[in-house]
Amino acid sequence: MKYKLLYLFVFIIFSCTEKKVTSITIISENERDKLDSFEIIRPIDDIILWKENKDTIYRNDKGILKFQTNIEKPEIIRIIVDNKWLRLVLQPNKNYVLTVTDTSKVFTGENSVGSNYFNKIKRPIINTVFNTFANDTIAEQIVTKIDSLKNLESKELNRLNNDNLIDEDLYKILKTDVDYTYADLLISVILVKDRIGKPINFNKAKELITKTIKEYPIEIENRPLYWTEHAQNYIINKEHFYNVHEGKFTYQELQKYWEEDKLITNDLEIIKSISFKETQEKLWAFYIISNAVQKHYEKSLITAFNDFDSTFPNSIYTQFIKPEIDIIKNYYSKINQEMPKTMKFIDGKKINSLSELIPKLNGEKYYVDVWATWCGPCKKEFKHNKKLDSLLKEYNYKKIYISIDKEDLTQKWKDYIKFYDLTGTHTLANPGFVKDFTKNHSLVKNGISIPQYLIIDNKGNIVSNNAPRPSNINKLREILVK
Structure with missing residues (x-):
């Protein structure tokens, strides 16, 4: 029993x-x-x-x-x-x-109903709505416009809740997401306007930021979708704003810090000053990985990760950050090696157009890759190079990379060539070349959208100035076989 x-x-x-x-x-x-x-x-x-x-x-x-x-x-x-x-x-x-x-x-x-609402709403991104606030000089003007945008979204959400079309738990989550989206937009507008030289009164701006952060604090239990971006704005970008107005540096100097790989060290001190450890850990982890995935390979990120690992030895985030840091370590290992003999160079200082470059290709067929070290999509395409090299060899094509980087990035350009194993011919375009390419070969008006790929035949004719990317290898094969 x-x-x-x-x-x-x-x-x-x-x-x-x-x-x-x-x-x-x-x-x-x-x-x-x-x-x-x-x-x-x-x-x-x-x-x-x-x-x-x-x-x-x-x-x-x-x-x-x-x-x-x-x-x-x-x-x-x-x-x-x-x-x-x-x-x-x-x-x-x-x-x-x-x-x-x-x-x-x-x-x-x-x-x-709630799920469809969440995807139907058009969230105002600072890049797309900034013109709405560009000429505002008074804080109240900005607040009124943001409240108007927020009310449009809140009105529909409240209707769904009042009509019992969504449950109470979902309503609370969506309302929090709305609240923090527009709180972050308010702070973003203030900071961006200040940075581009169209500021509002600093004391009023500081008062608004303080009030907003108090009303919508970062330390909350149910975090909104973009909590990490909000936290970076609330804590790091806000601190930059205060430091500029306290005379510690200018925005131009801040840009220079980034170019010289000094900004991450500065920002890390801001993160370390966060008293609430859970917020510190999450923002620190996000800051490292969001910078690492941009593929600028800042050496200071290695130090930032080592400090993070020491401060939070059992962090759940370490397993996700470490692979990105290992890539950066590999980058420095590779760029310290000699330039491989498989990389050839054409001096582009006196070459002012594609028509001047073509005679130097010696009557051979070429697949042309127009890129720059700062171009994320360009670098993303490099992972398909093994398949591309095999295809080009099959149809007797060679490869030339034309970088539109400025001359002061020459060393970085060469480092990237080594790191990404860009076998082929390379040239660094001068301003005259870029101007001519923009006018005669670009796919967009009054500029260049990269990456851009071209095909040149053995007679020097441009067969295509909009060739398929390496990632679209099957489509490229269809063109090369003709």
Whole structure:
């Protein structure tokens, strides 16, 4: 009898502690092709750490695109499906369904109204709305405009809540996200206007910033989607603003600090001054990785990481940061080596146009890569170079890289050539070349959008000034085979 009672006791405990599964199912109704996968970026201990903690979900053995997890509290996640980024508040014990067609992506199932609202709203990004505030000289003008933008979003959210179309927990999460979005926008406008020489009164600006941070503090339990960006604005960028007005440096000197790799050391001191350790750890981790992924390879990031690892030896974030720091270490190891003989150079100081460069190519076919060391998409394409080199060799093409970097970045240009193993011919374009290229070969008006790729035949003719990227190797093959 006692065994039956023991069994019953265990069964009751198991039943009470069993967790229901939270799931996301993608239904693909695309006419052009069915989706094979989607990606999810989830928080790491309540924050999105750049694009880390990203999972790719493939069709299961039943042909269904489905993600399942057990969570004890809500998470704000990002879903990348069919090249579209979506937001979703993932709540415990909820099942979400996203139907994807050629023209729409619509949530159904539990809390679908709130999920669709979260993705329908057009958040004001500082780069896209700044002109609205450019000529404002009085703080109250900025506050009034931001309140107006916020009210448009809040009005719809409150209607959904009042009509019981979303549950109370979701409403609180979305309201927090709205509040912090516009609090951050207010601070961003103040800081950007000051930096570009269109400031409002400093004392009034400081008063507004202090009031905003007090009303919407960084130390909160349920963090909004862009908490890390907000924290950097609230703490680091705000401190830059104060230091400029206290005469510690100018914005021009601040830019110079970045160019000389001194800014990270300065910012690290600001981060270390944060008294609340949880905020310090999260912002420190985000600051390191958000700089590291830009691929400027600042040596000071190695020191910043070592200090972080020493201060937080058991941090959950270390496993995500370390691979990026290892890349930087590898960078310095490689650039200290001799320039490989597989890299050839053409002096571009007296070459003022592409037509002047072509005769130096000796009547051979070339795939041209126009790039710069500061161009992230350019560097991203370099990872496809092995396949590109193989394809070009197959069709007797050579490769030339034309950098539009300024002359004072010559050493950095050469370092990047070594680090990325850019086998081929290289030239650093002079201002005359850049001007001529902008006028006669660029794909955009009054400027150059890079990376840009061209194909030149063995007679010196430009076959294409809009050739496929290395990442689109199959499309490039179709052109080269002709």
